[in-house]
Amino acid sequence: MTMLIPVLGDQLSPSLASLQHVDRSKAVVLLMEVWDEATYVRHHKKKIAFIFSAMRHFAEKLRSGGWSVDYVALDDPENTQSFTGEVERAARKYRATSIRTVAGAEYRFFQAQKTWSDNVGIPCDVLGDDRFICSLEDFKQWAKSRKTLRMEYFYRDMRQKTGLLMNPDDTPVGGQWNFDHDNREKPPSGLNYPSPERFEPDAVTKNVLNLVKERFGDHFGDLEPFTLPVTRQQALKALEAFIDISLPDFGRFQDAMMTGQDYLYHSSLSLCINTGLLTPLEVCEAAATAYENGDAPINSVEGFIRQIIGWREYMRGMYWRDMPQFASRNALAAERPLPDFFWTGKTEMNCLAQSIDQTKREAYAHHIQRLMVLGNFALLAGINPQEISDWFLVVYFDAFEWVELPNVIGMSQFADGGKTASKPYVGSGAYINRMSDYCGKCHFDVKQKTGVKACPFNALYWDFLARHETRFSKNMRMKNMYATWSRFNEDKRHNYRASAAAFLETLMPASPGWARKS
Ligand code: FAD
Ligand code: DLZ
Ligand code: SF4
Numbered sequence: 206m207t208m209l210i211p212v213l214g215d216q217l218s219p220s221l222a223s224l225q226h227v228d229r230s231k232a233v234v235l236l237m238e239v240w241d242e243a244t245y246v247r248h249h250k251k252k253i254a255f256i257f258s259a260m261r262h263f264a265e266k267l268r269s270g271g272w273s274v275d276y277v278a279l280d281d282p283e284n285t286q287s288f289t290g291e292v293e294r295a296a297r298k299y300r301a302t303s304i305r306t307v308a309g310a311e312y313r314f315f316q317a318q319k320t321w322s323d324n325v326g327i328p329c330d331v332l333g334d335d336r337f338i339c340s341l342e343d344f345k346q347w348a349k350s351r352k353t354l355r356m357e358y359f360y361r362d363m364r365q366k367t368g369l370l371m372n373p374d375d376t377p378v379g380g381q382w383n384f385d386h387d388n389r390e391k392p393p394s395g396l397n398y399p400s401p402e403r404f405e406p407d408a409v410t411k412n413v414l415n416l417v418k419e420r421f422g423d424h425f426g427d428l429e430p431f432t433l434p435v436t437r438q439q440a441l442k443a444l445e446a447f448i449d450i451s452l453p454d455f456g457r458f459q460d461a462m463m464t465g466q467d468y469l470y471h472s473s474l475s476l477c478i479n480t481g482l483l484t485p486l487e488v489c490e491a492a493a494t495a496y497e498n499g500d501a502p503i504n505s506v507e508g509f510i511r512q513i514i515g516w517r518e519y520m521r522g523m524y525w526r527d528m529p530q531f532a533s534r535n536a537l538a539a540e541r542p543l544p545d546f547f548w549t550g551k552t553e554m555n556c557l558a559q560s561i562d563q564t565k566r567e568a569y570a571h572h573i574q575r576l577m578v579l580g581n582f583a584l585l586a587g588i589n590p591q592e593i594s595d596w597f598l599v600v601y602f603d604a605f606e607w608v609e610l611p612n613v614i615g616m617s618q619f620a621d622g623g624k625t626a627s628k629p630y631v632g633s634g635a636y637i638n639r640m641s642d643y644c645g646k647c648h649f650d651v652k653q654k655t656g657v658k659a660c661p662f663n664a665l666y667w668d669f670l671a672r673h674e675t676r677f678s679k680n681m682r683m684k685n686m687y688a689t690w691s692r693f694n695e696d697k698r699h700n701y702r703a704s705a706a707a708f709l710e711t712l713m714p715a716s717p718g719w720a721r722k723s
Pocket of ligand 3: 647
């Protein structure tokens with residue numbers, strides 16, 4: 206009577222449902238490094254190294270906790286290099302009589318998981334992933350009872366459900382649900398920025414780095430220096446450092462972008478949370494405690510908690526609600542191919558060059574760089590949403606389809622026609638200039654509106670609004686933009702549109718094969 210417990214690379218939590226209430230003497234935990242998963246998109250080298258190293262460390266931890274663990278390394282000669290193949294092989298090897306597993310977070314994988322029972326010919330119990338705060342069933346019910354879905358209302362329910370930042374009388378701490386109006390500052394010059402807690406690679410990680418160098422050398426991004434947390438213990442240290450050092454200023458500088466400051470006051474904990482090294486609830490509880498102890502202000506703590514119990518959970522709910530159609534949505538009929546510079550970083554637009562360069566080095570960019578520089582550009586330029594989504598899925602260390610896709614297709618590209626966001630997130634050069642120091646060192650002039658030296662965001666912004674006037678001019682949240690557009694005379698409109706067209710002509714499409722094997 207052996208139970209086989211497959212654990213995936215984003216399920217590295219001691220609290221994982223499949224590992225609870227099991228007789229360890231009658232179970233084998235299976236962890237698998239498989240080529241199919243590591244290459245279905247050509248993930249950033251750092252992301253692969255992080256996952257493999259975190260998996261190997263987790264396997265060790267389980268072994269020392271008395272579990273029997275079968276760890277299939279990528280270069281194991283018997284490795285069939287697919288999840289289903291490895292589950293079948295392990296089931297035969299251990300004469301397993303049942304499989305117990307936690308539902309995969311991604312649609313693609315969950316479909317495969319459902320075939321395991323039939324393929325192997327033994328019962329397979331697929332458990333819900335209770336590391337999320339809102340179950341998929343609860344999200345469905347919440348969504349069903351509403352005409353329009355807005356994250357803010359979902360978030361308030363999550364605050365009540367978790368009790369985070371709630372008074373005993375069920376009112377929000379600080380008298381408001383949301384303190385975002387305090388969160389739009391650009392840092393003054395001369396500030397001493399914190400850096401996230403980093404960790405020297407140990408022998409396990411060094412082996413993985415060699416493997417990744419050898420097998421994935423042609424994938425996007427820099428492998429080294431590699432200093433990411435790869436164990437729960439390190440992740441807890443990174444969390445503690447964030448809470449002590451960065452959280453107090455997280456709120457006010459949340460939207461800022463500064464050259465040479467890859468992380469600013471952001472936590473960079475997304476990869477630890479998404480892979481299970483930290484649970485979302487414990488991260489939020491640590492932030493709430495900092496507020497209760499007077500160590501961080503409400504605008505920072507509320508803003509931080511909202512990202513996790515609000516946006517993160519909401520995105521997951523939206524993903525499962527709309528898959529598999531979500532992946533191919535293209536409401537704005539955007540068909541321009543992804544420009545080459547997304548992979549090479551070679552562009553004279555400094556905001557894009559900086560954001561892409563740090564993405565290549567760190568496999569990280571913070572939210573506003575993703576949304577208001579990279580995503581904004583793709584949306585304004587009419588880049589095909591599936592191409593830009595693939596790019597995002599490849600390049601970030603925290604990119605798993607369930608969270609990447611709704612953020613890109615839904616929030617950033619408006620390709621779901623407004624199911625996720627109530628208006629498109631677009632901005633001209635003025636927004637980027639206000640929130641960053643990028644424009645001062647740019648080849649283009651952010652103040653010029655049209656012509657070859659003008660910041661391309663300016664003409665692209667008006668060109669986008671003009672292209673989609675029928676769809677957006679009635680949107681209440683875009684009323685002011687269209688009022689301004691309607692005051693422009695014909696010549697001005699023509700100049701904006703001609704300038705945008707001339708700029709778009711200069712974009713070189715990326716060669717195929719960067720994101721998926723051609
Ligand atoms: P912090 O700023 O410190 O925020 C704290 C935490 O809140 C994050 O660690 C994350 O868990 C959560 N969070 C914040 N915003 C979001 C959001 N919009 N959706 C879900 N969780 C959120 N996040 C991913 O985890 N994976 C992705 O692949 C991903 N792709 C994105 C693509 C685009 C176009 C955009 C606009 C956003 C994307 N995000 C993604 C959301 C967000 O940008 C990242 O979670 C964040 O930048 C991670 O850095 P951090 O840990 O320093 O976050
Ligand atoms: C991202 C990733 C990569 C690159 N490789 C593996 C792997 O070899 N084995 C594994 O178990 N998980 C990997 N992962 C994480 C998976 O993509 C993630 O666990 C699934 O997509 C589940 O939805
Ligand atoms: Fe970006 Fe325009 Fe500023 Fe250059 S001028 S950094 S292109 S916003």
